[in-house]
Amino acid sequence: MDTNQQHPDNLNEDAPGWEKAVLEKLAFAAIAEQKTARRWGIFFKLLTFAYLSVALGVVLYPQLKQEVEAGSAQHVAIVDVLGQVAEGEGAAAETIIEGLRDAAKDKNTKGIILNINSPGGSAVQSAYVYDEIRRLKAQHPQLPIYSVVGDICASGGYYIASASDKIYVNQSSLIGSIGVVMNGFGFSNVLEKLGVERRLLTAGEHKAMLDPFSPVNAQESKHMQSLLNQVHQQFIEAVRAGRGDRLKETPEMFSGLVWSGQEGVKLGLADGFGSIDSVVREQFGTEETVNFTPHERLIDRLAGRFGAAFGHSIATALNIGGLR
DSSP: OOHHHHOGGGOOTTSTTHHHHHHHHHHHHHHHHHHHHHHHHHHHHHHHHHHHHHHHHHHHHHHHHHHHHHHTSOEEEEEEEESOBSTTSTTOHHHHHHHHHHHHHOTTEEEEEEEEEEOOBOHHHHHHHHHHHHHHHHHOTTSOEEEEEEEEEETHHHHHHTTSSEEEEOTTOEEEOOOOOOOOOOOHHHHHHHTOOOOOOOSSTTTTTTOTTSOOOHHHHHHHHHHHHHHHHHHHHHHHHHHGGGOOOOTTTTTTOEEEHHHHHHHTSOOEEOOHHHHHHHHHSOOOEEEOOGGGOHHHHHHHHHHHHHHHHHHHHHTTTSOO
């Protein structure tokens, strides 16, 4: 056996195959160095992740402790209705209803406040929340559900508020807009002036109802107006059922007009003036609140962010999904 070929440290340049032995030695050395560098890289990345996790915990611990302590004591539950009431938005019925149900299930909830700042939105989404509030009130008759209005509580926002036991506003809040709207545009005259011919085929006489590029069809407009009137009447009846004899009805009340909070109290659209802090303090005799709006709960945010950060860190450390 040729010992020079088996032991590259004792190379003999005159021996056959010495070049291969040199290359093998260099390759093994490079692989070993790469493994060592990768181990140190993983170590430092994990060390950095651990440091950031500790730092994050130190920063967020006081807030987490406060929320956990509040959740274990008597508190007032807050559920946000902020922005447009529509599916997929922050004020979607699904989100609001989940918050209401969680708040009602909590044995330490003294009452629920809907924090409303909304111009309205979908009649269907608003009706879902209205019905859920009424259901919860019937299921938990001793649990007060109040609404506190910020800048605006109009249309679908007021639809929701009218289901609560009491509505509190600021003197300058805007409240009301009890009406229904459907809008669009008509371009038929524009096409005519431009010399553009509209070609439209349908199966069903009214399948292209309210097509913006076609002239107004009186029969279709009448039909849609009838639908709007039906939804409007449903809205009116919901407000009447929710507000009862507190309403001081006027011919303009259900016309779609809005009023200031000050005028709204006079009309019976609201019950009094107050902010969330003042209502919590004066109506419930406490200062403890817990926000039950799903996207506002700290523990959920922390869990999601921690999981994402941990996964990203591990994937980076192990070079998952890429080649180095």
